[in-house]
Amino acid sequence: MKTRSVLESVSPYNPPRLREEISVDHGSERYVKLTMNELSFGPLPEARAAIVETLSRAGRYPDRDATPLREAIARANPGLSPDNVVVGNGSSETLVDLMQILERPGEVVIPWPSFPFYVSAARVVGLNARKVTLDGHHRVDLDAMLAAVTDETRAIIVCNPNNPSGTYLPLAEVRRFAEALPEGVLVILDEAYYDFVDDPAYAGSHGLVLQSENVVSTRTFSKVHGLAGFRVGYGLAPRRLADLVWSTHVPFSVNQAGQAAAAASMGQPEAIAGRSRLMKRERERVQDAFGAAGLEYVPSHTNFVMVGAKPRLFEKTGVLVREGEALGYPVGWSRVTIGGPEENDRLLAALG
Numbered sequence: 401m402k403t404r405s406v407l408e409s410v411s412p413y414n415p416p417r418l419r420e421e422i423s424v425d426h427g428s429e430r431y432v433k434l435t436m437n438e439l440s441f442g443p444l445p446e447a448r449a450a451i452v453e454t455l456s457r458a459g460r461y462p463d464r465d466a467t468p469l470r471e472a473i474a475r476a477n478p479g480l481s482p483d484n485v486v487v488g489n490g491s492s493e494t495l496v497d498l499m500q501i502l503e504r505p506g507e508v509v510i511p512w513p514s515f516p517f518y519v520s521a522a523r524v525v526g527l528n529a530r531k532v533t534l535d536g537h538h539r540v541d542l543d544a545m546l547a548a549v550t551d552e553t554r555a556i557i558v559c560n561p562n563n564p565s566g567t568y569l570p571l572a573e574v575r576r577f578a579e580a581l582p583e584g585v586l587v588i589l590d591e592a593y594y595d596f597v598d599d600p601a602y603a604g605s606h607g608l609v610l611q612s613e614n615v616v617s618t619r620t621f622s623k624v625h626g627l628a629g630f631r632v633g634y635g636l637a638p639r640r641l642a643d644l645v646w647s648t649h650v651p652f653s654v655n656q657a658g659q660a661a662a663a664a665s666m667g668q669p670e671a672i673a674g675r676s677r678l679m680k681r682e683r684e685r686v687q688d689a690f691g692a693a694g695l696e697y698v699p700s701h702t703n704f705v706m707v708g709a710k711p712r713l714f715e716k717t718g719v720l721v722r723e724g725e726a727l728g729y730p731v732g733w734s735r736v737t738i739g740g741p742e743e744n745d746r747l748l749a750a751l752g
């Protein structure tokens with residue numbers, strides 16, 4: 401069979417390592433899983449009710465255009481219309497849909513360490529990924545990214561806040577960067593952790609999207625909305641790009657329950673803001689404890705923290721975290737998802 405040789409260099413998703421002696425039973429309380437930046441609380445009650453309600457329609461295809469969901473997302477981003485909103489089976493699918501609109505061959509410039517999926521997604525669609533190292537403060541280095549642009553550059557991804565370092569860039573810096581780029585380069589702002597950033601100088605990229613022809617922001621229901629299992633993400637895009645993305649999109653990829661749950665969750669901004677406040681308080685508590693224990697960490701603006709400790713330290717109290725070396729950090733670092741208060745108590749008990 402003639403298959404594409406580039407696929408030999410695409411590693412399948414490398415899931416969090418589970419040490420042999422720890423066989424994780426997802427239904428049990430024996431281990432706390434703080435490996436994948438999910439929210440321990442799951443969906444809001446309104447989203448749960450919406451999921452149940454869709455059961456009676458499960459024999460039918462979902463709304464192909466996801467209209468109520470796109471309207472709910474547009475309402476939350478003043479100035480945008482549903483025509484500026486594309487949805488996907490997780491923002492991962494939206495990222496792939498975006499890469500599919502780009503001319504090939506070509507390159508996608510990405511920060512590193514960052515979300516490993518950028519690399520495999522680029523290769524699968526026939527693009528190269530060019531990695532640009534974070535700056536000395538673990539931040540996306542916009543000057544170095546700008547310097548990496550060539551005639552081959554089709555897109556630049558700014559993961560903001562960046563996973564796995566947890567650092568962010570204010571909107572004014574992102575805007576200057578976008579304006580300095582050639583218009584032919586697509587700027588993808590991956591804002592999966594949008595709701596966890598406190599600084600008012602961060603928010604508002606939808607305004608930049610509206611004023612531009614080449615800036616797209618992607619967000620997800622997998623994190624603060626607690627809907628990772630239902631796979632819903634979205635992109636905010638200038639109209640022309642949104643239309644192109646829909647043309648590459650697999651029809652009906654966002655299922656009915658996910659659409660309904662996401663729309664219901666989007667309708668509860670107070671509850672979502674309350675969750676993100678709780679997660680920020682817990683993040684500060686965890687970071688303070690890391691500091692008091694003499695551990696180095698990268699001050700985070702997300703629901704996870706990069707810390708200079710091996711996963712084995714936390715396994716003592718039955719807590720699983722992600723090993724740094726799987727994410728481009730050196731051995732001896734771990735990415736710790738902030739859990740609920742009791743899960744974090746257990747995490748911190750390992751420091752004692």
Ligand SMILES: *Cc1c(COP(=O)(O)O)cnc(C)c1O
Nearest residue numbers: 490491492515563592620622633
């Ligand atoms: C979690 C995450 C996503 C979201 O993925 P989904 O496909 O929406 O679940 C996207 N980008 C980054 C950087 C992430 O950490």
